[in-house]
Amino acid sequence: MSDGPLVLGIETSCDETGVGIVRGQTLLADAVASSVDEHARFGGVVPEVASRAHLEAMVPTIERACETAGIKLYDVDAVAVTSGPGLAGALLVGVAAAKALAIGLGKPIYGVNHLAAHVAVDQLEHGPLPEPCLAMLVSGGHSSLLKVADVTLGVDPMGATIDDAAGEAFDKVARLLGLPFPGGPHIDRQAASGSSVAIDFPRGLTSRRDLERHRFDFSFSGLKTAVARWVEAREASGEPVPVADVAASFQEAVCDVLVRKALDAAQTEGIDDILIGGGVAANSRLRAMATERADALGIRVRVPRPGLCTDNGAMVAALGAELVARGRTPSALDLPADSSQPITTVVA
Amino acid sequence: MLLAFDTATPLVTVALCDDDGTVVAEAISERPMKHGEQLAPLIAAVLDDAGLVRQDLTAIAVGVGPGPFTGLRVGLVTARTLGFVLEIPVYGVCTLDVLAIEAVDTGTVSGPFLVATDARRKEVYWAAYSADGERLDGPHVARPADVVTERPVVGEGSTLYPDDFLVSASPHRPSAGWLARVVHGERAELLDPEPLYLRRPDAALPGQPKRVS
């Protein structure tokens, strides 16, 4: 598709400064500057460090995105920006930059929901979203099951984590195993040479009693504690910790719960399409397991390529372009950054 | 036309200044601590008030602090991004210098003086100035008790800590109109639009994972 609105999207909800440019459903540029290396030694994202990095990266990243897309800024039809949820100080830098662009270009601004953007990004890779679809968003900051009828109007939350996010569990277990931050890619790599059935780790909120109250919710805190206990017992007995086996068995437990609940939700709602997004969607076992089990049920699975699953500006631009295409009302210039923007608010 | 703004204190102040150095529009926010919400509408409002459009802007002046980080960044990212889009230069000025020049030019001080603003956590950002507004020392961040002075103190610090800063002098809040005059007349050092944080980020290195059994 060579027509459609030209939209620039800015994402600064965590530690990635993302600027994406999209025309309709075509991705033109996806520039990302990450401050992850500055956080690694702290074992997690330090908000003030992230905010400082966003300020420094903002203009260079906008510039890089424009060069890659081969566009002039003043050709842009609208500016979109993540207004929440996310780290308050980090969001604020992106929102302020987007407003400056909107003023400087004389174009409308859309303050959009980060989670809805994770859903919309798949249009850039697999075309228009099936309506409705079941979205499972899993990352270091969120773990949600959402029913999406029209991503520009709102999404129905079906379930979410009641404690740790899925990605957080990966980070914590990686730390237990002496693997670097962020943990996801390292667990994935270690798991490749381990056995997923070596250790039977618990599946949170899957007992009959839990299912009554938390059928589509997740819990990863008990799993993380179980892994810690197992590793400590190993160390206490003076035996080496089989890192690959622990990683593979832990990863299997997380993926098993995620896929089980996503399929259950889709079947309950009579939805034939599942979309997986967020940083954890880059996990190879999750992609394989979801596709395999969904196939058996006649359910289609869409997962954007890993670069589009992690936080980026393209996803914000993709949602912005859809909002413009569908004639939705833009935000006002006093748009706030809302660290706890509800998932039901697509445009703030 | 020069657009000037400062977000290094609880308030947002915005002004427009023409090529003769005359301030043609000025606005100040009414709600403290809402920099992100108020700066862009105020910029739009001063342009409107003056009957101007964004293409009339030829330069931007921004207060680079020191000041509370969150608000400070709103001003700086706005200045840098707007300067980039409009392809116009962006000049940074130490926020304390702007207060100092206003004090000197309006005659609220005679002789050497200090400027002190609220740094929260029971500290102030401060700098020392000569009688004609030249910065001699600072900016620093410190507890008021460690800066105690009998010289006049300009800025909000003097009203917040009257026990340590005995002689208070106006102004207490920075004005973008004065920021514009300072840049137009090159009355203070013009800086790159880099924030003067003066403090490192709060971040603790993690210890060993806690044992669970």
Ligand SMILES: [Zn+2]
């Ligand atoms: Zn995300």
